[in-house]
Amino acid sequence: MDVSTNRINQAGFWDKLPPVWDSDDEESLICCSVTDETHDVKTFAFRTPKGHLFHFSPGQFLTLELVIDGAPINRCYTISSPPTRPHLLTITVKRVVNGIVSNWLHDHLKAGDRVRVLPPSGEFTCANYPAKKYLFLSAGSGVTPLMSMSRTHSDLADDRDIVFLHSARTPDDIIFESELKRLSYTQHHFHTHFICERNGARRHWNGVNGYLTLSLLQLSTPDFLEREAFICGPEPYMRSVKGMLEDAGFPMEHYHQESFSFETLSKTQDEQSADAVADISATPGIELFNVQFQKSHREITCVSSQSVLDAARQSSVRLASSCTQGMCGTCKAKLISGQVHMEHKGGIRQREIDQGYVLLCCSRPLSDLVIDK
Template structure:
């Protein structure tokens, strides 16, 4: 084998080694590199796929387990934004993955399943989100998920496993049938490697499988008490369809669980139809109709950008028209993707549940449903 006289490293090795090996890569950020390359597509179940991405420049992904990415896709000639929870662990920084369930009639999930292949380029924003165990350290956790809601909890579980942190975790996942359990084998592997990690699968029905010996039915308070008798002492993270999370909230409420230790997340916008009551921020300020149509300046402090926005226009729409790329997904005040800190100024915000009152009290706003009442400075 020929060797280079200066480095004594085999030339063949240097020619085939990926550039990011053996060096500390730069941190990936969508502000610097907006496009990622799909490097693998993995079939998880009959209607669930994982899509893996890498940075073309070999940059590393830094995020907290449980956070999400926003994909900017061109579908049928239109730009569509959709956020998906990261399913990979931050302990593997050279690739990042999302896991997507095909939703009947869902325009984005079906497009991804039918069109996104290895080698394709995708515009991405993020990572974003505060649904993460990293911000709520605890001695014991309870992860409750249903369907594709397993993804953020899988990222958390993978992170603990790969850091060899044998935290006391009970992972309870609900699925339609045993064949619909996402990551079943890997969760079993984590449980076999960590003495304090326990899994429990609950299936609505058996389906075609005849050798299922697990629980059949739905999660109930007596069942939860049997699986995790000490659940009242645990930090609880829940993700899944809206009816599932409501059921979890109800049963925990019946048990008298302290909601300060309960956290939930959902990004099922393709099937979400109900909206919460509208909330007005800065109710004391005059509304745009009272003031007449005006034009205000919106300054983005971090990116040093400045745009104009009419009093009858949402800030996110004005930013897009001016070419400012901002994370967004539902554009209806539901998901919280476009949540930012309002440094100064006042807005009229009518949201649909995508922001908590305590966040509003802290000066946070959703740009997709906020109209300016004054000049604004945004921490973005």
């Protein structure tokens, strides 16, 4: 459908629905509003320049391609709005101490600004795991993907049996507190519970103080073993919750968690890569390939079973990277010659792939390579 055939009438609505947004056609989105959720959390709403519709699954994330202080940097943020409201897309961002991107967004991004983005991606979505009963567990800004899921069910008038337990530092740090309470009031089978470490500045707090424990979970959700569980929050929180559920006998095939790791490659991953190199002579079917970085005039050896980024790090070649999971696009590079097997998670556009770009964190060599780095 040609967007030129769509007209906005005098009431401000489309006479015909516009087509779905194509990130290859419109690489940037326009920020149309900024809303304070708490003292250190803001929601940024975006629309497309041509007024196209967004299409995604609740719980997926968006990757922002920013330039901060002259340096390119990418970050993934979960979409907090539901796909049932396709004209706008929102991300909800918590200011992090010394966080380069979160602080820049809070201090600089305003209505009218444009931001380059990659299309929505991710597999952390209830759409992939339909169930009669859900258990949503979140902490801090981990509430955002579960909020998208909750809003979706509400918009569809699907009064699904959902128990939503959210943990926060204080009552004033609860993101979407009023809306989650409203969902509990308006949907018979939607139940919200808040757990706060301490009262903070709010004198009148009738909720639970402390941390999520098995006793609290059993009290609020006696049938939690029968539910499809989605968990999102800081790494320590998710480790604790996962261990708690495992000890309680929860069927882990019904456990799903979301997290973004923007730190350097973990020791475990480095050790696995080193082991792959060490065992090369004893492993049939594994090959060694030569990788040349054209601009830096560096040359390394890469095992066919490891990513180019892993091999570069082992050889002390510094390359820009962030998520190391094929999501954010930070390690994108032009492949001048050679072939790779790439398994990305949305961090690169098809148009870029067609132009010869790859993500080094999730690309394994199939031949000798020459890379424009």
